[in-house]
Structure formats: C-alpha cells, structure tokens
Amino acid sequence: MKKSVLTLTLALLCSQNVFAQDQPTLDPGKSTYTSVRCWYRSGATHDEASTEWKWAKNSDGSYYTVPGYWYSSVSPVNMFFTDVGQETIKQQCKQTLGIDHNAADITYFASDMRYSFNHSFWTNDKSNQTGKINKIVSFGDSISDTGNIFNAFQWRFPNPNSWFLGHFSNGFVWTEYLAQEKHLPLYTWAVGGAAGETEYGFLSGIHDQVNSYLQYMTMAKNYNPQNTLFTIEFGLNDFINYNRTVAEVSKDFTTALTTLFKNGAENIVVLTLPDASIAPQFKYSTPEHAQEVSAKIKQFNQYVTTEAMRFRMEGHNVALFDSMALFNDMTTTPAKYGFHNIKDACLNINRSSSKDYLMSHALTNDCASYGSDSYMFWGVTHPTTHTHHILAEEVAKKVSSQFNF
Structure with a gap:
C-alpha cells in the first residue's frame, strides 16, 4: 500500500467531516447512565463478516442501562466508566440477542443514541484488589x-460488509482471543494504520497511544497498573507504508515501554514482527521492496529482543513472543494449523490499495469452497480470525506461567 494512496484515501474521508456527529453534550465525570449497543455477526460462519446490532434490553422489554460517567465531552474520543462488570454487560447482550452459534462474536459498546459512536466500557476496580492481573490493555496497529x-471514520473504514466491525479481519483479533482465554476484560488503544509516531495528525502512534491511556486512567477509580497485562506490537506500517528507518522505530519502542514502566506498569507482552513479505500484498510490489521490508523487520526484531532482555534485567516482567517464528511455521507446515491456503487473500482482491478498505468484496471461489478458516489471510495484508486465534493460543501458552493470573 503506497503512502500517497493511503494519504488520498484518508484525505477523502476527512473531507467528509470524519469527526462530525450530532450528539448531545456529555459532561465528563458527572454521574449519569448510558445504553448498551450489542453487536453480533448475522451469519453463522466467519465467511460472512457483516454485523448487526440491537439495544440491550431487560427481561421485561425495557431498555437496559448502565450507570457511570463519561471521560470526555468530545464524542469521537471517549469512554464510559462504570462499576458494572464486563461479564454482566455481555450477558445482558447475550440474553437480548438470543444467539447461540459460535461465530456470533458478540461484542458491546456504550452509546447514548442511535447515531452515536461505539464507546468502550471501562469497569472500575474495587478498592481491595488481589494483586493478580485483572485486565488487558493493548497498544499497536491494525493487528490489534x-x-x-x-469509529473515527463513521463506520465506513474498513467497509463493514467485508471486515468485521472495524477489525481488519473477518472476526476477533488476537488480543480478544487472549482476553477470552484468560477471562479478562480487554481495553484497546491500538489504531489501524498506526506507526511508532503519529501519522497524518490523527493516526495515533505508539507513544501517543500510551499517553492517551495515561490520560484516561486519571478518571479510573482504584486503578493499579501493576495488575494490568499490557500488549504491544507495531512496526509493520512504519516499514511498509511510511519508509521509516529501523533506528527511528526502535527509539519509539524504547520510549513507549520506558513511559509505561515509569507510570507503574510491570507486566508487558511484546510481539516481534512476522515477516510481512509473505503477505499476498507483496505479489503487487517489487522484489526490492519486499527484501527491504523483510530486512528492516529482522533488524527491528533483533533490537526488540535485546531491549526486552534489558528491561527484564532491570526487574520488569516482559514476555517476548516470537511472532516471526510462528508465522514461518504456519507457512512451512500449514496443515498443522488447518490451513488450505497460505498465499492468497480470502477476499477477491487483486491489488494492494487502501481504497479497497472502502469497498465490499466477495470471497474468491476457492475460499468460498474451503471456508475462510482454512485461509491464513483475509485480505491481501491482514490475517483471518483463524490465524489470530492461533496466535492468541500460542501467546497464551507463553504468558500463562510468567504472569500472575
């Protein structure tokens, strides 16, 4: 995906008042309540990415509401803080929807009105905490x-008919599966298209994501960062789309982790980068570009490995997961992971262009025949939800013994 094309696409979206919404003014920190928007996959398999939603309701048919307070009066960047548990809200959605197939992938958001954004619920911690990890906070790019x-692009990018509810995949991503595995709530600061530094003024880079998290936490009751498992992965956009140097991205990595540790973080999972040159998008690139990207990724992974070791020696609990080794194993022994196809996109896309995220795409005949769960890649760049599930399972094995769950 060329940067000039990406710039044009984002500029077109921004020209249409990306952040303009007719919503009531929200009073930050003031006690109030909000409704719950319950999203679900309408199809019975991961082959159908489109979703629908309903308002959560009580058993008597009245609308279910959650008490709490908003972080901000600005709608596009907001969060609803509550003492109500995440599982309680999720169960209310399950009861409302009455859907039981495994691919439903039910998720939920705080919302005051029909045309408002999807906002995350943050469940405040109790004053008497056990010292165990009680939540996951993720930083990164479109993989997370x-x-x-x-949300920022008013539910148009990526196209909700071909990408699952703002995910750059056909279902949940790895952090969501990891949270399910560990029975923990997940809070996401990752932004699709993000790099180490902020791009275009609004694609928050890693350091700005960390700073945003710190700002939000000033409103969270009883929050203790030592009980949070942080996940961080980024760098592919830097090397593929923004032509940044390894030294620049390495500096961003160290700055982000140092900031987290200075602000009380202790438990972090760091993913090395997979060799992105195996993705279908590089069929439409030059061999030289693929080689350059691959070389940068390997150099960056070496740096990340060294830094993770340094932080561990300083007493921080950092788990390094080798994504490159896992993805290499997927491509060399695909049958081991249930893959029929590791080279092509499941979606019928035959180029590498950010414009395609605005469009709806059918499955290729082969993917429609074998099913998306047999494909490694959903589009030309991003993995299927099946691939994400595998990644999460392997990460869970890595972190289970290293962190206090």
Missing part, C-alpha cells in the same frame, strides 16, 4: 485494533 479507526 478492535474498532478505533472504524
């Missing part, structure tokens, strides 16, 4: 984004 860029 669960709807932030989708």
Whole structure:
C-alpha cells in the first residue's frame, strides 16, 4: 500500500467531516447512565463478516442501562466508566440477542443514541484488589485494533460488509482471543494504520497511544497498573507504508515501554514482527521492496529482543513472543494449523490499495469452497480470525506461567 494512496484515501474521508456527529453534550465525570449497543455477526460462519446490532434490553422489554460517567465531552474520543462488570454487560447482550452459534462474536459498546459512536466500557476496580492481573490493555496497529479507526471514520473504514466491525479481519483479533482465554476484560488503544509516531495528525502512534491511556486512567477509580497485562506490537506500517528507518522505530519502542514502566506498569507482552513479505500484498510490489521490508523487520526484531532482555534485567516482567517464528511455521507446515491456503487473500482482491478498505468484496471461489478458516489471510495484508486465534493460543501458552493470573 503506497503512502500517497493511503494519504488520498484518508484525505477523502476527512473531507467528509470524519469527526462530525450530532450528539448531545456529555459532561465528563458527572454521574449519569448510558445504553448498551450489542453487536453480533448475522451469519453463522466467519465467511460472512457483516454485523448487526440491537439495544440491550431487560427481561421485561425495557431498555437496559448502565450507570457511570463519561471521560470526555468530545464524542469521537471517549469512554464510559462504570462499576458494572464486563461479564454482566455481555450477558445482558447475550440474553437480548438470543444467539447461540459460535461465530456470533458478540461484542458491546456504550452509546447514548442511535447515531452515536461505539464507546468502550471501562469497569472500575474495587478498592481491595488481589494483586493478580485483572485486565488487558493493548497498544499497536491494525493487528490489534478492535474498532478505533472504524469509529473515527463513521463506520465506513474498513467497509463493514467485508471486515468485521472495524477489525481488519473477518472476526476477533488476537488480543480478544487472549482476553477470552484468560477471562479478562480487554481495553484497546491500538489504531489501524498506526506507526511508532503519529501519522497524518490523527493516526495515533505508539507513544501517543500510551499517553492517551495515561490520560484516561486519571478518571479510573482504584486503578493499579501493576495488575494490568499490557500488549504491544507495531512496526509493520512504519516499514511498509511510511519508509521509516529501523533506528527511528526502535527509539519509539524504547520510549513507549520506558513511559509505561515509569507510570507503574510491570507486566508487558511484546510481539516481534512476522515477516510481512509473505503477505499476498507483496505479489503487487517489487522484489526490492519486499527484501527491504523483510530486512528492516529482522533488524527491528533483533533490537526488540535485546531491549526486552534489558528491561527484564532491570526487574520488569516482559514476555517476548516470537511472532516471526510462528508465522514461518504456519507457512512451512500449514496443515498443522488447518490451513488450505497460505498465499492468497480470502477476499477477491487483486491489488494492494487502501481504497479497497472502502469497498465490499466477495470471497474468491476457492475460499468460498474451503471456508475462510482454512485461509491464513483475509485480505491481501491482514490475517483471518483463524490465524489470530492461533496466535492468541500460542501467546497464551507463553504468558500463562510468567504472569500472575
């Protein structure tokens, strides 16, 4: 995906008042309540990415509401803080929807009105905490984004008919599966298209994501960062789309982790980068570009490995997961992971262009025949939800013994 094309696409979206919404003024910190928007996959398999939603309701048919307070009076960047548990809200959605198939992928958001954004619920911690990890906070790019860029672009990017509810995949991403595995709530600061530094003035880079998290936490009751498991992965956009140097991205990595540790973080999972040159998008690139990207990724991974070791020696609990090794194993032994196809996109896309995220795409005949869960890649760049699930399972194995769950 060329930067000039990406710039044009984002400029077109911004020209249409990306952040303009007719919503009531919200009073930050003031006790109030909000409704719950319950999203679900309408199809019965991961082959159908489109979703629908309903308002959560009580058993008597009245609208279910959650008490709490808003972080901000600005709608596009907001969060609803509450003492109500995440599982309680989720169960209310399950009861409302009455859907039981495994691919429903039910998720939920705070929302005051029909045309408002999807906002995350943050469940405040109790004053008497056990010292165990009680939540996951993720930073990164489209591999971890669960709807932030989708919100910013008024639910049009990526196209909700072909990408699952703001995910750059056909279902949940790895952090969501990891949270499910550990029975923990997930809070996402990752943004699709993000790099180490902020791009275009609004695609928050890693350091700005960390600073945003710190700002939000000033409103969270009883929050203790030592009980949070942080996940961080980024760098692919830097090397593929923004032509940044390894030294620049390495500095961003160290700055982000140092900031987290200075502000009380102790438990972090760091992912090395997979060799992105195996993705279908590089069919439409030059061999020289693929080689350059691959070389930068390897150099950056070496730096990340060294830094993770340094932080551990300083007493921080940092788990390094080798994504490159896992993805290499997927491509060399695909049958081991249930893959029929590791080279092509499941969606019928035959180029590498950010414009395609605005469009709806059918499946290729082969993917429609074998099913998306047999494909490694959903589009030309991003993995299927099946691939994400595998990644999460392997990460869970890595972190289970290293962190206090």
